[in-house]
Amino acid sequence: MTLTIVGSQLGDEGKGALVDRWGGDADVVVRYQGGDNAGHTVVEGGAEYKLSLVPSGAVRGTVGILGNGCVVNPRTLFTEIDDLRERGLDPDVRVARRAHVIMPYHRVLDGIEEEVKADDDAGDEVGTTGRGIGPTYEDKAGRRGVRVADLLAPDVLREKLEYAVPQKRALVEDVYGLDLTDDDRAEAFDVDALHEEFTRIGERLADEEMTVNCSDYLYRRREAGDRILFEGAQGTHIDIDHGNYPFVTSSNPTAGGAVVGSGVGVTTVGDGEVVGIVKAYLSRVGSGPLPTELDGDAEEEALADEIREKGGEFGTVTGRPRRIGWLDLPMLRHAARVSGFTGVAVNHVDVLAGLDELKVCTGYELDGEEIDTVPTTTERWERCEPVFETLDTWDEFDSAAVAEDGYDALPEAARGYLEFVADEIDTPVYAVGVGPDREETVELTNPFDE
Numbered sequence: 001m002t003l004t005i006v007g008s009q010l011g012d013e014g015k016g017a018l019v020d021r022w023g024g025d026a027d028v029v030v031r032y033q034g035g036d037n038a039g040h041t042v043v044e045g046g047a048e049y050k051l052s053l054v055p056s057g058a059v060r061g062t063v064g065i066l067g068n069g070c071v072v073n074p075r076t077l078f079t080e081i082d083d084l085r086e087r088g089l090d091p092d093v094r095v096a097r098r099a100h101v102i103m104p105y106h107r108v109l110d111g112i113e114e115e116v117k118a119d120d121d122a123g124d125e126v127g128t129t130g131r132g133i134g135p136t137y138e139d140k141a142g143r144r145g146v147r148v149a150d151l152l153a154p155d156v157l158r159e160k161l162e163y164a165v166p167q168k169r170a171l172v173e174d175v176y177g178l179d180l181t182d183d184d185r186a187e188a189f190d191v192d193a194l195h196e197e198f199t200r201i202g203e204r205l206a207d208e209e210m211t212v213n214c215s216d217y218l219y220r221r222r223e224a225g226d227r228i229l230f231e232g233a234q235g236t237h238i239d240i241d242h243g244n245y246p247f248v249t250s251s252n253p254t255a256g257g258a259v260v261g262s263g264v265g266v267t268t269v270g271d272g273e274v275v276g277i278v279k280a281y282l283s284r285v286g287s288g289p290l291p292t293e294l295d296g297d298a299e300e301e302a303l304a305d306e307i308r309e310k311g312g313e314f315g316t317v318t319g320r321p322r323r324i325g326w327l328d329l330p331m332l333r334h335a336a337r338v339s340g341f342t343g344v345a346v347n348h349v350d351v352l353a354g355l356d357e358l359k360v361c362t363g364y365e366l367d368g369e370e371i372d373t374v375p376t377t378t379e380r381w382e383r384c385e386p387v388f389e390t391l392d393t394w395d396e397f398d399s400a401a402v403a404e405d406g407y408d409a410l411p412e413a414a415r416g417y418l419e420f421v422a423d424e425i426d427t428p429v430y431a432v433g434v435g436p437d438r439e440e441t442v443e444l445t446n447p448f449d450e
């Protein structure tokens with residue numbers, strides 16, 4: 001049995017809380033794409049854990065795998081593991097030998113490329129997290145990447161670095177015109193220094209028996225009857241294929257990514273449950289359209305500020321304030337179709353309590369026509385005018401009491417909101433998040449029981 005958890009919007013839907021909750025019923029939790037651009041905040045018994053690479057389930061002692069579809073920054077990985085150990089946890093994290101490694105030069109290049117785009121005033125910078133994600137996937141597709149397995153073989157690693165690094169240096173110096181002399185970024189392009197550091201990283205990975213053949217490992221675990229949870233990072237609308245290109249990340253957060261990014265069969269994921277995580281409103285870090293954004297006038301901006309503060313809408317990885325908008329159903333319809341959701345979990349329902357007005361976007365108007373899904377191009381999406389439906393608001397409620405008493409204890413208008421959304425996207429609600437702690441979730445269906 002597998003459960004795949006996918007972000008339905010633009011990332012930051014609160015996937016961590018659900019992965020952590022349902023991860024307790026899983027034997028293995030697998031991340032299948034992305035890297036340390038993801039930010040999961042897991043709150044457990046009042047303690048807060050901020051993770052960007054270690055799968056959230058690790059906080060609960062479940063085996064966490066970084067699948068072959070991930071890009072792994074080993075410095076981040078070891079820092080997170082060491083921090084968790086210092087806090088008394090003993091995370092069991094394995095890394096696919098086919099996963100690609102984020103090298104220091106990838107991070108430098110991510111920064112330079114964004115700076116260059118920002119300087120030309122065309123507004124085409126993506127607003128990346130600066131973690132080197134795009135440049136690492138570029139090298140993967142360009143067949144010049146360094147894989148985790150290469151860190152275990154110093155000779156192979158040297159060969160790969162000697163091929164790739166001079167190209168990167170030339171890119172920085174000859175294409176971007178930067179002089180690396182006396183620049184502290186130069187170290188990222190020093191083959192010997194890189195070889196030494198990453199060979200040591202390989203030794204630690206080997207000593208701690210952290211690397212796996214992911215496909216084979218998961219096959220054996222499934223044969224043994226174990227339950228697998230696939231943890232998507234980011235969200236559908238920043239998927240490189242199905243998202244808002246070019247304002248996307250460089251991987252596939254949608255459910256198909258779980259198959260390719262871990263080496264399990266498509267029928268395995270398809271036989272299981274696929275749950276979309278939805279935030280009850282929208283937030284976006286970085287550039288790109290957001291048709292329902294609350295930024296029209298001072299009143300809307302004040303409302304966005306209120307939601308941002310209440311919902312803690314500041315980037316986990318970058319600390320950037322997130323842009324805020326009303327829930328957008330065309331975006332959810334697209335997400336439900338692309339990943340084939342069997343259910344959704346709607347988070348942050350508590351954040352919307354006590355508002356004077358509550359709107360949901362049910363469709364868009366574009367060139368005089370009404371459409372119910374997201375256009376394929378950024379240019380068309382940008383021109384969409386949202387069509388809103390105003391729904392009843394609800395008062396503040398006691399999240400802990402609601403979590404304990406169950407769905408019927410939610411205010412009637414909140415249930416009306418959830419049922420409206422479920423109906424519009426033709427997908428049942430499996431869980432409702434009413435607060436940040438794992439306990440503050442109303443569960444209607446545990447997907448592992450389905």
Ligand code: IMP
Nearest residue numbers: 011037038039128129133248249285286
């Ligand atoms: P990158 O993944 O760092 O290359 O960034 C590409 C785009 O994805 C930017 O708009 C980022 O803000 C966005 N992004 C990447 N990771 C996350 C995430 O975990 N949550 C929300 N947005 C993200």
